[in-house]
Amino acid sequence: MEITLVQGDITEQRVDAVVNAANSSLLGGGGVDGAIHRRGGPEILAECRALRADRYAGGLPAGQAVATTAGRLPARWVIHTVGPVYAKSEDRSHLLTSCYAESLKVADSLAARVVAFPAVSAGVYGWPMDDAARIALATVRAAGTRVTEARFVLFGAEAYRVFSDVLARLD
Ligand code: ADP
Numbered sequence: 001m002e003i004t005l006v007q008g009d010i011t012e013q014r015v016d017a018v019v020n021a022a023n024s025s026l027l028g029g030g031g032v033d034g035a036i037h038r039r040g041g042p043e044i045l046a047e048c049r050a051l052r053a054d055r056y057a058g059g060l061p062a063g064q065a066v067a068t069t070a071g072r073l074p075a076r077w078v079i080h081t082v083g084p085v086y087a088k089s090e091d092r093s094h095l096l097t098s099c100y101a102e103s104l105k106v107a108d109s110l111a112a113r114v115v116a117f118p119a120v121s122a123g124v125y126g127w128p129m130d131d132a133a134r135i136a137l138a139t140v141r142a143a144g145t146r147v148t149e150a151r152f153v154l155f156g157a158e159a160y161r162v163f164s165d166v167l168a169r170l171d
Helices: 031-038 042-052 093-108 129-142 158-171
Strands: 002-007 019-020 065-069 077-082 114-117 148-153
Touching: 002 114, 002 129, 002 158, 019 031, 019 093, 031 042, 042 065, 042 129, 093 129, 093 158, 129 148, 129 158, 148 158
Parallel strands: 002 148, 019 077, 019 114, 114 148
Antiparallel strands: 065 077
8 A cells, every 4th residue: 555645635635535533523623624524515414413313322432433425525435533632641542543444444345445634633632743643654554454545635834744754764
């Protein structure tokens, strides 16, 4: 599998699936989540509401992932995953690892081959970017998956630089 990095907006990616850094309500929020729902339109939210009424009445737990279609986005699917909120007092990195591993499992179940990821938990949820990048890149690199390209779409030059540095050290 190829890991690629681009600086840009995940909602513009022509890929099979984009991963959303959702919150457990699945009912929208700020950051990537807000951008995906704004650009994707109300169909995505309608599917999220149906998931809440059915499989995830208590919300989607941190570390898990679930797919909807992608409304008006150029992508075909949105894979919603809930990152952990960063905490200095507790190591929650297993949950962030799980976000990437579970998102790739969902991608495989959809036969998605090219998947775009944001830096899950590295915005409002406060995860330090370099550690978020290490976990993201190492997990995707180690995953057994039929995804052929994992594209990290980094919002801003600084996030792109951090991911580039971490990826270079991973090789
Ligand atoms: P979380 O709540 O999991 O921290 P955020 O959406 O707040 O999620 O932030 C995750 C990362 O996504 C941050 O680095 C943020 O700058 C970035 N981001 C925000 N909007 C976009 C976008 N449209 N495309 C790609 N990345 C984005």
